[in-house]
Amino acid sequence: MIRSRQLSWLIAALAAALLAGLAAGIVVREAATQRFAAQALADARLRQALLGNEVARFRLLPLALADDSDLVALVSGRPGARKVMNAKLERLSSALGSPIIYVVRADGLTLAASNWHDPRSFLGKYYGFRPYFQAAARRGAGEQFALGTVSRRPGLFFARRAFGNSVVVMKMEFGSLEAQWRAARGITFVTDRDGVILVTSRPGWRYAATRAMTPQQARSAREMIGVGGFGAAPFTRLGGPRIAIAGERGDYLLVTSAPDASGWRVNLALPLRGSVDAAERTAQVVAALTMLALFASAAFLAERGRRRREHTAQLAAAVAERTADLRREIEDRTAAEDHAAQLREGLRQANRLATLGQVTASVAHETAQPVAAIRNYAATSRQLLDMGAQDMVRDNLFAIDRLAERIGTVTAELRGFARKGSRAGGPVPLAEVVEGACLLLKERLSRVAFTRPPVPADLMVLGGHVRLEQVLVNLLQNALEALEGQQDARIDLSVEADPQSVTIAVQDNGPGVSPEVADRLFTPFATSRPSGLGLGLVISKDIVEDFGGTLRLVPSDRGAQFVVVLRRAS
Numbered sequence: 368m369i370r371s372r373q374l375s376w377l378i379a380a381l382a383a384a385l386l387a388g389l390a391a392g393i394v395v396r397e398a399a400t401q402r403f404a405a406q407a408l409a410d411a412r413l414r415q416a417l418l419g420n421e422v423a424r425f426r427l428l429p430l431a432l433a434d435d436s437d438l439v440a441l442v443s444g445r446p447g448a449r450k451v452m453n454a455k456l457e458r459l460s461s462a463l464g465s466p467i468i469y470v471v472r473a474d475g476l477t478l479a480a481s482n483w484h485d486p487r488s489f490l491g492k493y494y495g496f497r498p499y500f501q502a503a504a505r506r507g508a509g510e511q512f513a514l515g516t517v518s519r520r521p522g523l524f525f526a527r528r529a530f531g532n533s534v535v536v537m538k539m540e541f542g543s544l545e546a547q548w549r550a551a552r553g554i555t556f557v558t559d560r561d562g563v564i565l566v567t568s569r570p571g572w573r574y575a576a577t578r579a580m581t582p583q584q585a586r587s588a589r590e591m592i593g594v595g596g597f598g599a600a601p602f603t604r605l606g607g608p609r610i611a612i613a614g615e616r617g618d619y620l621l622v623t624s625a626p627d628a629s630g631w632r633v634n635l636a637l638p639l640r641g642s643v644d645a646a647e648r649t650a651q652v653v654a655a656l657t658m659l660a661l662f663a664s665a666a667f668l669a670e671r672g673r674r675r676r677e678h679t680a681q682l683a684a685a686v687a688e689r690t691a692d693l694r695r696e697i698e699d700r701t702a703a704e705d706h707a708a709q710l711r712e713g714l715r716q717a718n719r720l721a722t723l724g725q726v727t728a729s730v731a732h733e734t735a736q737p738v739a740a741i742r743n744y745a746a747t748s749r750q751l752l753d754m755g756a757q758d759m760v761r762d763n764l765f766a767i768d769r770l771a772e773r774i775g776t777v778t779a780e781l782r783g784f785a786r787k788g789s790r791a792g793g794p795v796p797l798a799e800v801v802e803g804a805c806l807l808l809k810e811r812l813s814r815v816a817f818t819r820p821p822v823p824a825d826l827m828v829l830g831g832h833v834r835l836e837q838v839l840v841n842l843l844q845n846a847l848e849a850l851e852g853q854q855d856a857r858i859d860l861s862v863e864a865d866p867q868s869v870t871i872a873v874q875d876n877g878p879g880v881s882p883e884v885a886d887r888l889f890t891p892f893a894t895s896r897p898s899g900l901g902l903g904l905v906i907s908k909d910i911v912e913d914f915g916g917t918l919r920l921v922p923s924d925r926g927a928q929f930v931v932v933l934r935r936a937s
Contacts, residue, residue: 429527560630
């Protein structure tokens with residue numbers, strides 16, 4: 368009788384523990400999956416933003432070359448223009464990391480190319496059949512992801528209609544970006560409008576179709592990309608965001624970002640076994656052990672009753688201690704997972720800042736300083752975290768947020784500037800412009816003798832805050848680069864005002880500007896530095912002139928002196 372009762376209690380306890388473990392696992396898995404999916408989606412959106420930045424900086428160069436004087440000379444048939452243009456395209460290709468940049472005549476024949484010296488040069492080749500060329504000829508701009516007709520390597524082609532109905536073409540390859548994705552956690556891949564994988568951290572997945580297409584859609588997509596066929600989807604959907612990958616142990620969680628203007632989506636697949644599965648197993652074990660402990664307590668109390676109160680109390684204490692140990696174990700695991708999440712977030716932050724700091728044809732000229740400031744704040748924050756200075760870290764993060772907002776504003780301003788918009792501007796406190804520029808270059812300015820006068824808070828000029836700050840940052844940056852390696856490096860910033868105008872001067876004691884460079888200093892791509900693109904002063908001069916002012920290089924006994932004259936706001 369007693370053994371039968373004990374067996375009944377044991378069966379009931381095991382059944383209850385099993386049900387409790389299953390129920391707890393379902394609840395915890397659902398919650399953990401949602402949290403994990405939210406983190407993965409945020410990571411996917413970040414990677415899409417980085418991809419968008421890479422594409423944007425390549426998209427700008429054909430626009431910058433559209434009215435280039437050397438291109439005009441080439442299309443017009445001037446003697447020697449082809450040689451000059453070939454050399455320029457070769458330099459730009461090397462500086463920007465593009466495998467090929469070329470200029471195509473209106474009839475589709477290539478006039479100049481960055482690979483002019485290569486046996487497989489594009490010179491004299493006909494590209495009128497390419498969709499990106501036809502789109503640029505009709506609408507002014509065209510883009511196409513395709514295999515190169517010569518290299519047979521995939522890439523994104525950007526085309527822009529230029530002088531004389533010629534077309535400037537630039538190719539972007541994604542090898543570097545794919546390598547970064549391979550080094551990061553998970554599997555990252557980009558799909559187009561038809562669901563075809565174009566860019567991926569797994570090369571074997573390229574040109575696989577992730578969803579069914581009609582024969583007409585498949586044929587059109589193959590012809591556009593230039594491949595003979597598409598592979599099968601490299602994964603199987605299990606319902607919801609869960610997928611199974613052939614040859615991989617455990618399920619993966621797949622998240623997809625919203626499509627960009629070209630219909631591209633960034634997809635990120637992360638293994639569930641490292642986070643969600645562990646949380647589910649922990650919850651199941653805890654729930655089952657807790658239920659078993661409760662049944663053991665109940666059975667013990669039923670068998671012994673009042674006669675063994677002391678023993679029952681000891682058992683209850685043991686159960687409570689065991690439960691507390693399990694709770695501490697859960698808390699330790701939770702803390703470890705939170706710490707790991709913080710480390711992953713820190714790595715993503717570092718990767719994001721590093722990629723945003725890459726040099727671009729024009730945008731990087733205006734955003735490199737905020738990105739450098741963000742890097743310094745991030746590095747300082749890591750040290751402050753180790754010191755436990757949470758308030759100072761919060762201040763740094765707030766400063767990073769303001770600088771990131773400034774980058775977005777600068778990018779929007781540059782796009783408006785590229786379209787030659789209006790000269791609209793309003794009264795701007797000059798003190799804030801000077802303070803903002805010095806903040807961006809604070810670290811580098813501290814390495815030289817730098818002087819600037821106090822600017823009255825009520826001194827107002829006509830212009831835009833961000834665009835004027837761009838001009839001042841550019842002039843200070845040029846002065847700093849000219850003084851590199853000089854022992855007595857010095858920069859003086861001065862401000863003088865009269866009733867109608869305000870004059871700002873930036874003077875350095877560097878080697879100055881040679882007469883040969885000074886004559887063409889404010890023309891595109893004119894620079895005395897091997898690593899410079901020659902766009903900064905051109906952009907700065909146009910910004911100042913948009914607000915009715917002037918920017919010029921004035922003769923100086925020492926170094927170089929740039930003077931900006933702005934209209935004073937009444």
